[in-house]
Amino acid sequence: ASTARPLHVVFFPLMSPGHMIPMVDMARLFALRGVRSSVVTTPGNAHSVRPAIDAAAALGHPLALHLIPFPDPSATGLAPACENLSDVPAAQFDNFVNALFLFQAPVAALLRDLRPDALLSDSLFTWTADLAADLGVPRLIFHGAGAFPQFVICNLLGHFPFLESFTMDGLPHPIRLYKDGLPELMDNFAFLQLLGEAEAKSYGVVVNTYREMEPAYVDYYKKHHPQGLRAWCVGPVSLCCRAAEEERAKRGGLPATEANRILSWLDGKPAGSVVYLCFGSLCRLGVAQLRAIAKGLEASGRAFLWVVRRDAEGGPEAEEKWMPDGFEERVRGRGLLVRGWAPQLAVLGHAAVGWFVTHCGWNSLQEAVCAGVPMLTWPLFHEQFINQELVVEVMGAGLRVWEGLRRCRSPEQTPELVSAEEVEVAVRKATGGGEDAEAVRRRAKEYGEAARKAVEEGGSTHEDVTNLIKELEAVRLQKAGQGDA
């Protein structure tokens, strides 16, 4: 059998910005290395992938895009055109997860057609393990999170904690966690079992991280994966094939003019002077919380760029019940409010941005680290409380906005309120030039430099990607040999 044709990998991301963005970046990274990369998603998600597809084509390493219709609302109970998790009300998250099982037959048909050499699919598409086995090709898993959170979660699975808060044994760092701060998924034993079974049938795990960011945990995860799987670090993928700023802006459906407005505003600000606030693509804070943030930012006297999505009450965005009277006029010039979506990569890469108030979503965290921007941590749900411990306790690249646990069990619940005063104090502490904050800022810069080295030739990520591609090629060769026999 000829192996002259390039290796063909199919990428099948979960339809959520926090999973699609890194997976498409990964597909581009593989294409840059000569792999034929195909991305599978739904028609309603195509617009967010197309700019990356166009950019990759323009740069001479094209990606293929395959669209599979999202199952009918009559089968899913979701509203029509609800094809992305960021559009789904939290009460219907289970409907969304159940809808993912309905992709099995059309994806099987597509794979039979495409005959790829490997499948890289999101962990939630558990049935892809069997599809890959039927085709005789390796299935690689993408979880969306890093080595540290996965390591912690795996270690907790065997002995679920009964105490409200506890320190994890046997780690190189004294990590304190709250039982209620663990991912919601950990309560769903049936689903965890399904994930575990699919994982056991898979070939390996691909992680959007780089070794220098979390060395002890990357090494441990690679050596002691619970199902004995191999793991490769391919991150930070946003750096591996840094998309043009406009392109990323377009991925969020943002007109270039809006991206320009935001970036031009930053152009007018001194280096390191702006606090950037963004809580990811899924969360919807309550009216009272948004109002407290507004008051805290106003009282801090610092420059800020704040991305506000819909409020949790789900009212029309235009209503903005949360906004204190005259807020925008009073902070004009000093603060900029972005409604909906910011070109985050470009914002974090802008010299004016000094600190990032983040919900600790894994991608946001990676993007901040790449840009060398220190973080003010404000976790909300999923594995974000665990990520916070990595940033603050392990890396020393962030400060907490508040201590303890204030959790919303879902992206739409209102957590216990963080007061305006707490916001003000945290912002002042970070930007006040104190020794703690300066040390954190310095460390963030060092992590940024290490990230750049990791993706360069000879760097840890560069090597892992090379090894993974080599290994997939070896598997293909072996299969071809068996076919000849």
Ligand code: UDP
């Ligand atoms: N993002 C963005 N602009 C926004 C909000 C989010 O570009 O206004 C991007 C962000 O850069 C990141 C992704 O959306 O790549 C969010 O992923 P993350 O893991 O941080 O959080 P999630 O949205 O999954 O909670």
